Amino acid sequence: MRSNPIIKTMMKRKSIRKYTDEMPSQEIIEAVVRAGQQAPFASQLYSVLLSRKKGVPFGAPLLFTICVDIHRMELIMARRGWKLVTNDLSMLFFGIQDASLMAENMVIAAESFGMGSCFLGAAPYIADKIARKYKLPPRVFPLVQLVMGYPAEDPPTRPRYQSGFTLFEDLYPELSDAEVELAMKRMDEGYLAQNYYSKGKFKIPLESGQEETFTYDNYSWTEHISRKWGQWYESPDELLTQLSKRGFKIEIPEGEQSK
Numbered sequence: 001m002r003s004n005p006i007i008k009t010m011m012k013r014k015s016i017r018k019y020t021d022e023m024p025s026q027e028i029i030e031a032v033v034r035a036g037q038q039a040p041f042a043s044q045l046y047s048v049l050l051s052r053k054k055g056v057p058f059g060a061p062l063l064f065t066i067c068v069d070i071h072r073m074e075l076i077m078a079r080r081g082w083k084l085v086t087n088d089l090s091m092l093f094f095g096i097q098d099a100s101l102m103a104e105n106m107v108i109a110a111e112s113f114g115m116g117s118c119f120l121g122a123a124p125y126i127a128d129k130i131a132r133k134y135k136l137p138p139r140v141f142p143l144v145q146l147v148m149g150y151p152a153e154d155p156p157t158r159p160r161y162q163s164g165f166t167l168f169e170d171l172y173p174e175l176s177d178a179e180v181e182l183a184m185k186r187m188d189e190g191y192l193a194q195n196y197y198s199k200g201k202f203k204i205p206l207e208s209g210q211e212e213t214f215t216y217d218n219y220s221w222t223e224h225i226s227r228k229w230g231q232w233y234e235s236p237d238e239l240l241t242q243l244s245k246r247g248f249k250i251e252i253p254e255g256e257q258s259k
């Protein structure tokens, strides 16, 4: 694979879940956020909340909460004499695109300063709690959190699918059993070799009372991820409620539900 200093930085990145006490300087924090902002945007439909050092997960000194922010757009439009009429699902999609690109730019910027980071995905499900803490106005929705600081651990980089299972030129292929099995083998053997799940002792429990048949010798990424998406969040109601509390209306038109 061709490389250069930026690719090297990106290829050695991994999520960091243990941090030193060192507080990054204001200059570094500002550079990380500014580099984040330089990501491409549809409409800069995000804002970033920062907390330093108060009960941040993994002992990280910085906690960023990246929000989809429609509120600011509406403030600007009002001053131009416009009212936002685009439906909230579209605004949410554009906002998620903008905010995600911004967040990942921050991750790479942090990496370039010798810092580490780790996303926390629960924010949308605790949006009401986050909104109270930061006094968020309506139409600001916490999308994802990002802890950041100087690493106090150096885990290996985690495996990824083979690129042929990800990059499809011109046509989406019919994936063969062999290709699917190769992808699973790469992921599972990669994580097992790193003792990823056995070190952390985190198996997702089987919720239906089925007997556990996996040990830490064979419990790996594809089983873990299958247990997540095979058991969790079956109903969209929790998320729709959080969105509605934050002033977003996502509705399926009458009569379209069963189509």
Ligand SMILES: Cc1cc2nc3c(=O)[nH]c(=O)nc-3n(C[C@H](O)[C@H](O)[C@H](O)COP(=O)(O)O)c2cc1C
Binding pocket: 013, 014, 015, 016, 017, 118, 119, 120, 121, 122, 144, 157, 158
């Ligand atoms: C949207 C998102 C949410 C995540 N949420 C969590 C989380 O709640 N807790 C955690 O420890 N890691 C979380 N992660 C980190 C992933 O577990 C990690 O990126 C993945 O296992 C790949 O490992 P790597 O980042 O070291 O390459 C999240 C990552 C993303 C992109």
